[in-house]
Amino acid sequence: MNDIDPRTKLIQVLILSTLALIYNKLSLLSLILLAAIVIALLNRINLLSILIRLKRLVKMIILIALIQSLLTKTGNPIFRIGNFTLLTDYGLIKSLEFILRLGIIIVSAAIITTSSSREIIQGLIQWHCPYEIAFMVSVAIRFLPIFKEEMTDMITAIQLRGIDLHKVKFNKKIQVYKYILTPITINSVIKAKELAAAMEMRGFRAYPQRTSYMVLKMQAFDYIIIGLSIAAAFLFFTFQ
């Protein structure tokens, strides 16, 4: 399943995310998430390891959902303290909807990552997306780990100067992050200049068109998957 064309995966993800945006019912969103999980498993994705890697994001999603449910006052009260309504059924449903939607987005993103960024870009180019836009996306993906590494280095450098970020008060923490982000921003600008120079010297945008060494070709299997995905979405749309 990992050999399927990146465009097939993009279509599947497009269908999943569109359905997730259209529908509000918990049962339907659960079904869409289930479909996304099945597709991910067929692509041999280890969802558990992704969840572990994204544990901070997952915690944040749960926290936002919790705040959302507590701040929603519409609906029938489920939990009260005296006269104060802490949780309503509507608030709970809305927060679960939020969790399910983000779950669908995370699993969809995982499906896309089974193709390399170059393959995805080539897919977009063959769909007549301008090369410059597709290339910008690729460069952003390429440099994310480098920025993460730089951020870690800066935090370590700050900690080596005797500042424990876990113990610093909130207002001072903002000040510390200012010290961290300033050199990272400057380094990013320098890196962007160096990258532009390297690209220029390799003939970037020398001509309005360019050839592509990589060419993607859809197989019969891709067309079957796309057909099945569209048919499934249509059935879902009709019988929900």
Place this chain on the structure above:
Amino acid sequence: MKAVEVKNLSFKYNNSEDYVLEDVNFSVNSGETVAIIGQSGCGKSTLCNCISGLIPRVYTGHLSGEVLIYGENIKNLSIADTVTRIGIIFQNPSTQLFSPTIEDELAFGPENLCVDRDEIGIRIEKILKTINMEKYRYDNPNNLSGGQQQLIAIASVLMLNPAILICDEIMSWIDDEGKEIIMNVLLKLKEDGKTIIMVDHELENIKISDRIIYLGGQ
């Protein structure tokens, strides 16, 4: 024949009051390997950027004088004409590599110049053989050592087959083992008749040069 001629070249950056380069004059013969040395901040990298046309294309400032590449002013050359005559490799290998695989990285330049797909394939095989990295063809450049990354940066530039190669302190981020490998590749290119301009402040790194130009006065 003169590959590079630098005549009365002066340059200062927009945000600076002082000139980085002042009335620089020299020439490099075709097939010659020339080293440019000088103290930190004397303008070696700026000079490389002027010769390669990156100044004023990417880096702007006040530029006077002229740089001739095989008799033609670099200002009058298109991007395609420039990159097929001059290639430049920088200090930091990580900002020169931006593709997910080495094959993609090597193909990037020829793709921009609309080189035929079959020809790109032939060039990739040839260049990987030159730098002895055939087995890394489908690897991510991020997973390579600094020396290997710099070799890929050199190979990426050589994919456009430029007659002149500028190496701007390319050894400064590399360990001793990597330096030796890069030096052997440069030696091979020198034997093949490539014009090489090496910029460095360590004499050990420029031992293959035929001539040394000191930037910063004498």
